Amino acid sequence: MLSGFTMTSWRMRQYLLIITVWLGGIGTCMLFFQYNWSGCSFQTVPSDLAPVFRQSTTTSDTSPSTTPADSHPEKPILLVWVWPETDSFKFDPVECKRRHDIDGCFLTDDRDLYNRSDAVLFYHKGIKKDLSNLPQTPRPPFQRWIWFNLESPTNTRPKAGLENLFNLTLTYRRDSDISVRYEMTVRKRPFENIVIPKKDKLVCWFVSNTSPGTGAWARIQYYEELKKHIQVNIFGNMAGQRLKDEDYYPTMSSCKFYLSFENSIHKDYITEKFNGPITAGTVPVVLGPPRENYEQFAPGNSFIHVNDFPNASLLAQHLLQLDKDNEAYSHYFDWRKHISVVPHYSIWNEEFILPICQACDYISRHKEYKQVHDLFKWYSS
Structure with missing residues (x-):
């Protein structure tokens, strides 16, 4: 009797183990397929469950003592x-x-x-x-x-x-x-005196991409018309030599105006081409989305928009007039009394x-x- 009871108990335990493993497998599959991996879609997992799922899926083959993240x-x-x-x-x-x-x-x-x-x-x-x-x-x-x-x-x-x-x-x-x-942030205390960097160039442009296939052709066309009426100092691959990283800000700050021409025109597409001159102490002349869009990111008196003028000739006349009127030119820096801006990094890829x-x-x-x-x-x- 004792031997039969032992064998029966052993078989019952074996069956229970098989059932447990089977049920556990189903649970694992349900958890595994909580989201659908099809290469393009998945289902929402409630955020309050995320910590539970994270704990259950953390790999254990890496020792916590040797994992840098730990x-x-x-x-x-x-x-x-x-x-x-x-x-x-x-x-x-x-x-x-x-x-x-x-x-x-x-x-x-x-x-x-x-x-x-x-x-x-x-x-x-x-x-x-x-x-x-x-x-x-x-x-x-x-x-x-x-x-x-x-x-x-x-x-x-x-x-x-x-x-x-x-x-x-x-x-x-x-x-x-x-x-x-x-970032552009409001100063806690306004500056009393704004020092404008010394200028020895009127209009500058750093440009390398002139390929019409990338959407940059509009800015090249505008430049070609503008240079008929005013001298533009060109730097970058278009001039035959890339500007050294350490010369980026010093050169830009030596220009009264900088052509902040975007390579394509889209809502909010306002890049380092605008941030660079703003932080260098140079007035950007922008070609991009409408003025209203720029003013969502920067003061309206900090830049000149090409759309403010019917054509490149009248824009050139305005720049030449500002070159002769230091007081009028200085007003493009009034915003600096109340607002500060963080410069971008000019070294390639650091953006x-x-x-x-x-x-x-x-x-x-x-x-x-x-x-x-x-x-x-x-x-x-």
């Missing part, structure tokens, strides 16, 4: 999947703290931390057309993907399969989740540091889960 366990992880322009461009995360006083996340490009990353940053131009260099494993349900693009719609090539793939947008547009802007740092700051402050739909329809609107 030195900052309280900070969210931002994984840069593809560095902008080239993998040779990387920067030390301490630059976010040093330059922009941002220290809210753990910034890394270690793909082994993918399953633990709170957000993953994808630079649009770095994504292959067939999407083959995107993660090939399912996305952790708590994780957010960030679409990073600083090019205008004219210079952005849509890629099929990305339309409904992202949670957040990081672009120049004001209606992006993370909008890239060099990407600010947006990446801003993404870091965003994910440390915002935990809500979003979805982006019709990405390219929105971006071209």
Whole structure:
């Protein structure tokens, strides 16, 4: 009797173990397919459940004592999947703290931390057309993907399969989740005296891209007409030699006016071509979106818009008149008494540091889960 009872109990335990494993497998599959990985869509996971899912999907094959991210366990992880322009461009995360006083996340490009990353940053131009260099494993349900693009719609090539793939947008547009802007802030105390840098050139332009296929032809046409009426000092590849990084601001500050001509005209597309002269102490002459759009980012008396004049000839006459009237010219700097602006970095590729740092700051402050739909329809609107 004892032997039969033991055998029966053993079989019952065996059956119970099989049932437990089977039920556990179903639960695992339900969790695994909480979102649909089809290469282009997923379902919303409530943000209040994200911490639970994160804990359950954290990899255990890396020792906490040897994982760099564990030195900052309280900070969210931002994984840069593809560095902008080239993998040779990387920067030390301490630059976010040093330059922009941002220290809210753990910034890394270690793909082994993918399953633990709170957000993953994808630079649009770095994504292959067939999407083959995107993660090939399912996305952790708590994780957010960030679409990073600083090019205008004219210079952005849509890629099929990305339309409904992202949670957040990081672009120049004001209606992006993370909008890239060099700061303008109201001074606590107004400046009494504004020192305008010494000028020995009237009009300057730093330009390299003159290809008509990129949407830059409109600014070349305007320049060709303008130079018939006023001398324009050209620097950059158009002049046959690229300006050295260390000469960028000194040269720009020596010009009374700078041609801040964007390579294409779109809403909110106001780039470092405007920020550079503003911070260097030079008056920008802008060609881009309407004046009203510029005034959403900068004081109206800080720049001259080409649309303020019927043609390039009358614009040239205005600049020549200001060259002879120091008092009238100085009024373009009155705004500096009350507002300060942060300069962008002139070294090639360093303009990407600010947006990446801003993404870091965003994910440390915002935990809500979003979805982006019709990405390219929105971006071209």
